Amino acid sequence: MTGKVKPPHANRGVVRKNEEEEEKLTSMVDYVRISFKTHDVDHIIQNILHIHKDFMTEKPKGFYGYVGTWEMDMIKVMYSAPDDERGTLIEFSGKGCRQFESFLECRKKTWFDFFQDCLNEKGSFTRLDIAIDDKRTYFTIPSLLEKAQNGLCVSRFRKSDYNGSFDIGDGRLGGTTLYFGSKKSDAYLCFYEKNFEQAEKYNIPYEEMEDWNRYEIRLKNERAHSAVCELIKDRNLTSIGMAIINNYVRFVEEDGPEEKRMRETSPFWLEFIGDVKKLRLYTKPQTDFYQKSRNWLKNSCAPTMKMILEADRATGQNDLSDMIINAELQDKHEKMLEAFLTPIHEMVV
Structure with a gap:
C-alpha cells in the first residue's frame, strides 16, 4: 500500500443555505443493472469494471436468482449457477454509481464509454435510473400535486400516486413525493422534495436546507436498454430528460379547449422542460468506501x-x-x- 485515501465529509451530499453555489440543475446516473449471458465473472470484473478482483469480496448469496456476489461496497457483480442462463449481473445503487465514477475518472472514461463497453460484450440493460437535481426549483412538489389533482396534467400514464408527512406536534408539512405511473411498469417517474429527505437523514433543521427537488426517471428492461442506446448516440440527456419526461407528463393551462390535450402547455413547464433538454450527465466521484x-x-x-x-x-x-x-x-x-x-x-x- 503506497497511499491512503482521504475520507470525505460524511455529509458531502447535503447542501445547506449559504454554502458554495452549485449548478442549479444537474443530472446523474442513479441506478444501473446490466445482465450478461457469460458465466466468466473474471472477464466482467476485469474488462468491464476494470477493477482488480483482489480488492473485492465474495459472498455466497445473491439476488434475483443469482447464487453469489463479488462486491466492493455498493459495486456488485452477481453470478448464477453454471447451468443457469442468467449468467452474470452488474448492479450499482445510487451510491454504487458515485463510487464507480471514481474508477471512470481515474481511467479518464465516461458513463458513455462504460455503456458502450457493456453493449460490446452483448450486455442487456435491465434497469437505468436518471436523477435530476433541481436547486432552482421551477415549481414546488405540493403545487405540482395540486395541479395534477385539479386535472391540469396530461399524461400517458393512467395512474399517479403520492405520499407525504407532517409533524404531529405543530402540524407542519413534511416532504411530498409524487409518482407518475406504476412502480411495476417499465417506466415511471418520481418527483420529491430532496431537502426534506436530507434534513431528516442527517438530523438537520429543515430551515437550514436550501430548496431542492429531485426528479427520478426509472426505466426497466427494453425501455432501459433503448434509453442507454440513445444516450450513447447523443451523449447528453436530451433523449432521456426531454423525451421521457415530456413524453409522459405535461402540465397545461386551466383555460382552453375542453379536451385537455389541446390546451396550451403551462409556461412554468415549458421553462423546466427547455432547461432539462440542455442537461448533460454530471458526475460526483466518491472514493469513500464502506x-x-x-x-x-x-x-x-x-x-x-x-x-x-x-x-x-x-x-x-x-x-x-x-x-x-x-x-x-x-x-x-x-x-x-x-x-x-x-x-x-x-x-x-
Missing part, C-alpha cells in the same frame, strides 16, 4: 465502547484496547480495509 459500515459502528457500537472506555479510565484497566487488539479480522474486513487505504489508481486494471 461508509455504511462505519456509520453502523458509530451509531450502534460507539456508545457502548465509550462506556467501557470511561470504566477503564475509572478503574485503570484496558478492557477496550484489549478487545480491539485481540479481535480477529475476517477476510471481508481485510478486503474492506485494503480497499479503503488503497488509492483508486492502484485498484484499476
Whole structure:
C-alpha cells in the first residue's frame, strides 16, 4: 500500500443555505443493472469494471436468482449457477454509481464509454435510473400535486400516486413525493422534495436546507436498454430528460379547449422542460468506501465502547484496547480495509 485515501465529509451530499453555489440543475446516473449471458465473472470484473478482483469480496448469496456476489461496497457483480442462463449481473445503487465514477475518472472514461463497453460484450440493460437535481426549483412538489389533482396534467400514464408527512406536534408539512405511473411498469417517474429527505437523514433543521427537488426517471428492461442506446448516440440527456419526461407528463393551462390535450402547455413547464433538454450527465466521484459500515459502528457500537472506555479510565484497566487488539479480522474486513487505504489508481486494471 503506497497511499491512503482521504475520507470525505460524511455529509458531502447535503447542501445547506449559504454554502458554495452549485449548478442549479444537474443530472446523474442513479441506478444501473446490466445482465450478461457469460458465466466468466473474471472477464466482467476485469474488462468491464476494470477493477482488480483482489480488492473485492465474495459472498455466497445473491439476488434475483443469482447464487453469489463479488462486491466492493455498493459495486456488485452477481453470478448464477453454471447451468443457469442468467449468467452474470452488474448492479450499482445510487451510491454504487458515485463510487464507480471514481474508477471512470481515474481511467479518464465516461458513463458513455462504460455503456458502450457493456453493449460490446452483448450486455442487456435491465434497469437505468436518471436523477435530476433541481436547486432552482421551477415549481414546488405540493403545487405540482395540486395541479395534477385539479386535472391540469396530461399524461400517458393512467395512474399517479403520492405520499407525504407532517409533524404531529405543530402540524407542519413534511416532504411530498409524487409518482407518475406504476412502480411495476417499465417506466415511471418520481418527483420529491430532496431537502426534506436530507434534513431528516442527517438530523438537520429543515430551515437550514436550501430548496431542492429531485426528479427520478426509472426505466426497466427494453425501455432501459433503448434509453442507454440513445444516450450513447447523443451523449447528453436530451433523449432521456426531454423525451421521457415530456413524453409522459405535461402540465397545461386551466383555460382552453375542453379536451385537455389541446390546451396550451403551462409556461412554468415549458421553462423546466427547455432547461432539462440542455442537461448533460454530471458526475460526483466518491472514493469513500464502506461508509455504511462505519456509520453502523458509530451509531450502534460507539456508545457502548465509550462506556467501557470511561470504566477503564475509572478503574485503570484496558478492557477496550484489549478487545480491539485481540479481535480477529475476517477476510471481508481485510478486503474492506485494503480497499479503503488503497488509492483508486492502484485498484484499476
